[in-house]
Amino acid sequence: DIQLTQSPSFLSASVGDRVTITCRASQGISSYLAWYQQKPGKAPKLLIYAASTLQSGVPSRFSGSGSGTEFTLTISSLQPEDFATYYCQQLNSYPLWYTFGQGTKLEIK
Amino acid sequence: EVQLVESGGGLVKPGGSLRLSCAASGFTFSSYSMNWVRQAPGKGLEWVSSISSSSSYIYYADSVKGRFTISRDNAKNSLYLQMNSLRAEDTAVYYCARGGGQLADYFDYWGQGTLVTVSS
Secondary structure, three states, rough: OOOOOEOOOOEEOOOOEEEEEEEEOOOOOOOOOEEEEEEEOOOEEEEEEOOOEOOOOOOOOOHHHHHHHOOEEEEOOOOOHOOOOEEEEEEEEEEEEEEEEEEEEEEEO | OEEEEEEEEEEEOOOOOEEEEEEEOOOHHHEEEEEEEEEEEOOOOEHHHHHHHHOOEEEEEEOOOOOOEEEEOOOOOOEEEEEOOHHHHOOOEEEEEEOOOOOOOOEEEEEEEEEEOOOO
């Protein structure tokens, strides 16, 4: 099975900072990767899919890049509403299965 | 507006059964694959199961295979998860999530979740 490892697991940053979260796959997954944001007590929200495509309605300060085994989510200028936990997800189409990374909790410094 | 509303969670004893439902609205339900994802308290996300738009293709995570059954009723715009032989480790918030027009796709809308607690 493909494993996804996110780094760091915890990140402390300030409003206005540029932050980057990395997701590494245990084997190549092309660009079959998404990023989700989850706030406490809420459902996850899709931010980025196909590694770099911004989901409709998501602010342009969010961006994704990478392919193969290494991917990054970048927030160009942190806003107060961005403090949350972020998960990467890979999809394997045949047989179908999905794997999530363990999450990165982004906290206010 | 796309809405997904889960129901059916609750407290159940180990070995017991529970059926979750997800009522969909605001989109053509029969055109989309659907999924269940769970999250144990304080833990990360875990994919549970997926079903194609016409129910032709169904997949499960190894952790629930043989115990859980996903199904849908396109006439009722509803998704279901029948959970049997429940274990303590199945305790989680269960989310239904919309996929895409293809079976393998990302999850663009999620419900608010329903809590399942397995405990004696």
